Amino acid sequence: MKIKVGVAMLVVTIFAILIDGYSCKVVQFIFGDSLSDVGNNKYLGKSLAQASLPWYGIDFGNGLPNGRFSNGRTVADIIGDKMGLPRPPAYLDPSLTEDMILENGVNYASGGGGILNETGALFIQRLSLYKQIELFEGTQTLIRSKIGKVAADKFFQGARYVVALGSNDFINNYLMPVYSDSWNYNDQSFIDYLMETLKAQLQLLHTLGARQLMVFGLGPMGCIPLQRVLSTSGDCVDRANNLALSFNKAGSKLMDNLNAKLPNSSYRFGDAYDVVNNIIINPSKYGFSNSDSPCCSFGKIRPALTCVPASVLCKDRSKYLFWDEYHPSDSANQFIANELIKKFGFTRVDQGDAPSSAPAIAPSPDQN
Incomplete structure (x- = not known):
């Protein structure tokens, strides 16, 4: 009888150790759009938002x-690496397993996705933030x-969360007259609509265990190459930039309110x-030579929207702020990530020195 009790206690102890090992690993869960997508849209067969052609990924692994909708890494990749966090795999990757989730977390980001369900409908298939949260519930x-x-509760409450959406809600929704939101709202009421929706989504994530979470704001989206080339002057589009500033101001206030609540x-x-x-404004000051046109472009045909095998690459990709008509280059993402790390004082989690088993960025900037 004593032997049976001893064996039972040993089994319980081993099981507790295994559970504690799982719960102590700090991982990331990332929700976002093409700026954070690491491959989900590859598995959406009908999606028109794709980064599956050369030269995407030319400077990665x-x-x-x-x-990834870039020549290299995403901002989330770089911040995670600096913090010693593993790079989470795409949720739709068919090789994803429970053990991989426990070791690396999950990335649900989808090119073309938005805070609003209706955003990005022209891309046919994409994962909105509500859909991404639904998939996260399935992961749990x-x-x-x-x-x-x-x-599991301990594991999810100890994880880090990133929410990085919003630009598509403007560029591929509100600012396009084919969407009903463009005539159902004015600038302020649309910002209010976005904030009400985002508030509900972040509260839902909190009920699901998200305790340490960062929402990424919007950059000057009126200055992306696509917006410039569609304007009559080739300059930044002030209205789009003002909307980004308004979104950021409202988003910062929302975070303060949620922290208090x-x-x-x-x-x-x-x-x-x-x-x-x-x-x-001053690219050379920060080591860039070009801040208004894409490194990957289809000759004089603009906008080409995506980078394709027939596109021509700039001579030095590390000197271009933008990779294609929409997305920053790896060098830009590294600069942005480093500035956010300094601004918020991010420190490494206690997980050793290696960022992850994912491939590092390829060193050569030269076109093959």
């Missing part, structure tokens, strides 16, 4: 397309079934508008 069910509710929450707003705007 083996240089092949990997689902999987993890609870594997390690139990108590350990939600128990045990540490919700931050990452505003990099001035960081990017400073590069646009």
Whole structure:
């Protein structure tokens, strides 16, 4: 009888150690759009928002397309690396397992997605923030079934969360007359609509365990190459930039209110508008030579919208702020990430020195 009791106690002790090991690993859960997508849209067969063609990914790992809408890393990649966090794999990656989730977290970001469900409808398939949160709920069910509710709750409450959407709600919704939101709202009422929706979404994430969360603000989206080339002057579009500033101001206020309201929450707003705007105004000061046109372009045909194999690349990708008509280059993302790290005083979590098993950025800026 004593032997049976001893064996039972040993089994319980081992099980507790295993659960504690799972719950102590700090991982990231990322919700976002194409600025954070690491491959989800690759598995949305009908989606028109794709980064599956060369030259996307040319400066990352083996240089092949990997689902990131850039030549290299995302801002979330770089911040996570600096903090010693693993890079979370795409949720829709068919190789994703419960063990991978426990080791690395998950990235739900989807190119074309927005805070609003209606945003990005022209892309046919994309994951809105509500859909991404729904998928996160499914992830929680999987993890609870594997390690139990108590350990799962500890695991999810100890994780880091990133929410980075909003630009599509303007560029691929409100600012396009084909969407009903463009005539149902004015600038202020649309910002209010976005904030009401985002508030409900962040409160939902809190009920699901999100305690340490950062919402990324918008950059000067009126200065992306697409907006410039569609304007009559080639200059930045002031209205779009003013909307980004209004979004950031409202978003920062929302984070303050939620921090005061939600128990045990540490919700931050990452505003990099001035960081990017400073590069646009004076690129050479920050080591860039071009801040108004894409590195990857289809000759004189603009806007080409996406980078394609027939596109021509700039001679030095590290000197361009923008990779394509929409998205920053790896060098720009690194600069933005470093500024946010300094601004918020991010420190490494206690997980060793290696950022992750994901491939590092390829060193050569030369076109193959």
